[in-house]
Amino acid sequence: MANARALDKRRKSIRNIKKITRTMELIATARFKKAMDRATSANDYTKRITAVVSDLARAGLEVSHPLLEAPDVTKGATLLVLTGNRGLCGGYNGNAIRLGAKTLELLKSEIETVTLDVSGKRGVSGFKFRDIEMAENYLQFDDEPLFAEVEEIAERYLREYAAGTLNRLDVTYTKFHSVAKQEIVNETLLPLGSIEGADTPVDPEVAAGNTALYEFVPSAESILEEVVPTSFKIKLFKCFLDAAVSEQVARMIAMKSATEAANDMIKDLSRTYNRARQSQITGEIMEVIGGVEALEG
Amino acid sequence: MAQINLVIVTPETTTLDADVDGVTVPLIDGSAGILAGHAPMIGRLGPGEVRTTNGSTTERYYVDGGFVQVEGNKISVLTGRSIPASEIDVAAAKAALAEAEQQEAGNADLAALKSKSIAQARAQIRMVESA
Numbered sequence: 001m002a003n004a005r006a007l008d009k010r011r012k013s014i015r016n017i018k019k020i021t022r023t024m025e026l027i028a029t030a031r032f033k034k035a036m037d038r039a040t041s042a043n044d045y046t047k048r049i050t051a052v053v054s055d056l057a058r059a060g061l062e063v064s065h066p067l068l069e070a071p072d073v074t075k076g077a078t079l080l081v082l083t084g085n086r087g088l089c090g091g092y093n094g095n096a097i098r099l100g101a102k103t104l105e106l107l108k109s110e111i112e113t114v115t116l117d118v119s120g121k122r123g124v125s126g127f128k129f130r131d132i133e134m135a136e137n138y139l140q141f142d143d144e145p146l147f148a149e150v151e152e153i154a155e156r157y158l159r160e161y162a163a164g165t166l167n168r169l170d171v172t173y174t175k176f177h178s179v180a181k182q183e184i185v186n187e188t189l190l191p192l193g194s195i196e197g198a199d200t201p202v203d204p205e206v207a208a209g210n211t212a213l214y215e216f217v218p219s220a221e222s223i224l225e226e227v228v229p230t231s232f233k234i235k236l237f238k239c240f241l242d243a244a245v246s247e248q249v250a251r252m253i254a255m256k257s258a259t260e261a262a263n264d265m266i267k268d269l270s271r272t273y274n275r276a277r278q279s280q281i282t283g284e285i286m287e288v289i290g291g292v293e294a295l296e297g
Numbered sequence: 298m299a300q301i302n303l304v305i306v307t308p309e310t311t312t313l314d315a316d317v318d319g320v321t322v323p324l325i326d327g328s329a330g331i332l333a334g335h336a337p338m339i340g341r342l343g344p345g346e347v348r349t350t351n352g353s354t355t356e357r358y359y360v361d362g363g364f365v366q367v368e369g370n371k372i373s374v375l376t377g378r379s380i381p382a383s384e385i386d387v388a389a390a391k392a393a394l395a396e397a398e399q400q401e402a403g404n405a406d407l408a409a410l411k412s413k414s415i416a417q418a419r420a421q422i423r424m425v426e427s428a
Contacts, residue, residue, distance in 0.1 A: 162406030
């Protein structure tokens with residue numbers, strides 16, 4: 001039987017680890033709430049933009065823009081993989097890296113030049129480990145990605161798209177559905193394909209010019225010109241927000257199960273410790289009795 | 298005086314949600330004043346200043362372009378960034394202007410992006426200097 005003192009020592013260290021994982025769980029929960037609030041505010045913005053688009057479509061404007069149409073030939077593509085800056089969050093980073101590497105292979109087999117952009121320290125070191133070359137690293141995003149920072153990246157992609165060096169942009173990230181369900185997905189953001197609200201049926205009254213729903217200043221076309229890049233930016237921003245929320249949820253769950261595992265281990269160790277202690281005491285009593293008997297005899 | 302509800306929304310947060318007497322928004326081709334009872338309108342914003350008046354107080358916000366939608370006595374300003382005039386960082390804006398002027402403008406799209414960045418930086422500088 002193991003030494004009782006050694007067992008007690010192990011139990012103590014597990015208790016300390018449990019304290020840490022429990023705290024991390026609470027921190028992740030608080031951060032998750034914050035990230036969730038931001039995601040909700042972004043939804044508000046998206047809703048309003050969608051309303052503008054559907055009003056444009058209802059007025060009979062054909063929604064078309066270079067960003068919406070697939071180019072004739074796809075020569076250059078970029079894959080952006082979103083991971084976290086920190087670990088200890090279960091399979092969150094690993095899954096993103098794995099799907100990212102798989103998608104990259106797939107893109108490379110179809111398209112001539114494919115570059116890889118990675119956000120998050122974990123992703124950067126993961127791809128370095130796999131000997132996959134990266135074009136850009138972004139380490140500035142944490143649990144609260146700023147729109148201004150995402151916009152900068154979005155503008156760069158838009159510039160490359162306009163210059164013709166980039167024909168396709170894919171993003172691999174963890175989509176947040178609910179606390180119980182997050183899913184690692186790969187989405188094609190450029191060309192945009194369609195924007196939400198664009199398929200609103202045309203109102204014949206409005207299209208004929210009999211009634212006007214809205215006055216468009218300076219013109220519906222000019223507004224469309226601005227709406228399309230904006231919806232791309234907001235879509236990319238949503239990806240970052242979703243990834244941030246998912247990371248916190250993943251950490252919350254990972255730390256919760258770590259705390260539970262620590263509890264189980266403490267229970268097990270306590271039982272073994274008590275047994276060891278008991279048998280030690282029994283042994284000592286036997287020795288004492290043996291001694292007494294030897295004296296009497 | 299009849300009031301109109303103004304909401305300024307950015308992707309990150311709702312910056313302002315208030316009832317005001319009147320609003321001046323920076324449309325792409327000049328500013329427009331909006332009072333209560335305005336006809337439904339969707340407008341494209343340029344970088345510039347949103348000015349709200351409420352009685353005798355005036356508040357100023359810088360917005361980075363975007364849209365304005367007026368419907369049913371509600372004004373929604375959708376913009377990428379909105380900051381109160383007092384919080385504009387002139388030094389940063391000047392640096393951004395210098396950088397934007399160096400940008401390449403090889404084709405029409407690039408040229409449009411360049412002039413947009415220049416306009417944004419200039420609008421911020423102008424707002425502070427006119428105050």
